[in-house]
Amino acid sequence: MAVSIELTLGDITRFGADAIVNAANSSLLGGGGVDGAIHRAGGPDILAECRALRQTTLPDGLPAGQAVATTAGALPADWVIHTVGPVYSTMEDRSATLASCYRSSLAVADELGARTVAFPAVSAGVYGWPMADAARIAVGTVRTADTRVDTVTFVLFGRDAYRAFEDALSGA
Numbered sequence: 001m002a003v004s005i006e007l008t009l010g011d012i013t014r015f016g017a018d019a020i021v022n023a024a025n026s027s028l029l030g031g032g033g034v035d036g037a038i039h040r041a042g043g044p045d046i047l048a049e050c051r052a053l054r055q056t057t058l059p060d061g062l063p064a065g066q067a068v069a070t071t072a073g074a075l076p077a078d079w080v081i082h083t084v085g086p087v088y089s090t091m092e093d094r095s096a097t098l099a100s101c102y103r104s105s106l107a108v109a110d111e112l113g114a115r116t117v118a119f120p121a122v123s124a125g126v127y128g129w130p131m132a133d134a135a136r137i138a139v140g141t142v143r144t145a146d147t148r149v150d151t152v153t154f155v156l157f158g159r160d161a162y163r164a165f166e167d168a169l170s171g172a
C-alpha cells in the first residue's frame with residue numbers, strides 16, 4: 001500500500017502523530033527553527049535522551065541523511081525522530097542526502113511501529129534549501145518509499161511552504 005500524503009499548515013509541535021520528525025543538526029543538542037520549538041515544547045526528556053545517544057551509540061553525532069528516535073516528552077506524539085538535513089549548496093548536489101532523511105526517518109518509524117508520521121520541510125529553513133525543490137524531493141521520496149507507515153503529514157510553517165508542497169503533490 002502506498003503511503004497517504006497529507007498537508008497541513010501549522011506548528012508541528014502541536015500535531016498529533018505517532019512520530020514527529022525533527023530537522024536537527026548533527027550534535028543532536030538543539031538549535032533554532034523547528035528543532036528549538038520541539039525541545040521547548042517537548043521539555044527536557046528529549047534532550048536527556050539525545051545526550052545519552054551522544055554518550056553511547058553516536059559519540060560523533062548523527063551524520064546528515066540519517067535518523068534516530070527519542071521520546072517525544074510532553075509533545076502529543078509517542079516519538080521524535082531526529083534527522084539531519086544537508087546544508088544547501090550551489091556547488092554540490094546534496095539531493096540524495098535530503099532524500100535519505102525522509103527514507104531513513106520512515107525506516108526508523110517502521111522499527112518503532114509508527115503508522116502516522118509528521119515531517120517539517122527538512123533543510124528548507126536555516127539550512128537554506130529552496131522551498132520548491134525541498135518540497136519536490138520530500139514528496140517524491142515519501143511517495144516512493146517502501147514503508148509500513150500509513151500516513152505522512154507534512155506540517156508546513158507558512159503559506160509559501162504549503163503552496164510549494166501542494167505544487168509538488170500535484171506534480172506542478
Ligand code: AR6
Nearest residue numbers: 011012023025031032033034035037123124125126127157
Ligand atoms: N513547525 C513546523 N515547521 C517549522 C516550525 C514548526 N514549529 N518551525 C520552523 N519550521 P529549520 P533546517 C519550518 O530551520 O533548515 C536548527 O537550528 C521552517 O519554516 O527548522 O533543516 C537545527 O538545529 C522551515 O520551513 O531546519 C539545525 O542547526 C522548516 O521548518 C538547523 O536549524 C525547516 O527549517 C536545521 O535547518
